[in-house]
Amino acid sequence: MAECIRFVCGHCARAIDAWSDGNPFYLDEGGKKRYAYHPDHQNLDRCIANDVPHLCLGCGSKRKVDSRKPRTDCPTCKVGRLVATWDLEGQPCPYCKTGVFARHGSVGIS
Numbered sequence: 001m002a003e004c005i006r007f008v009c010g011h012c013a014r015a016i017d018a019w020s021d022g023n024p025f026y027l028d029e030g031g032k033k034r035y036a037y038h039p040d041h042q043n044l045d046r047c048i049a050n051d052v053p054h055l056c057l058g059c060g061s062k063r064k065v066d067s068r069k070p071r072t073d074c075p076t077c078k079v080g081r082l083v084a085t086w087d088l089e090g091q092p093c094p095y096c097k098t099g100v101f102a103r104h105g106s107v108g109i110s
Contacts (some may be wrong), residue, residue, distance in 0.1 A: 002038045005106045007088040011099025016055060018085035023051040023064060056080035060094035 027045040036043030051064035058080020074080035
């Protein structure tokens with residue numbers, strides 16, 4: 001079962017949705033990433049890694065980070081720190097620079 005958690009900034013109310021399963025992928029015959037999402041169990045069994053959604057706490061850019069090549073530096077602004085969206089609770093909001101993200105509910109999808 002996949003779970004979605006919504007994180008909301010306590011100051012500007014900016015919301016970020018984070019999914020527990022991320023973006024699992026396998027490589028096709030040509031070496032290209034192919035995503036397999038719940039409930040596609042046949043292709044999920046083929047997955048070798050996960051592109052995990054991240055947010056830069058410096059500039060607010062969003063990107064997927066390959067779990068085989070983890071990184072925390074932001075290639076967009078060069079000074080910010082990438083944090084997995086699943087781990088945003090208590091992190092500072094990069095948009096208003098004042099508030100912090102708090103968990104604002106979750107939804108499970110089977």
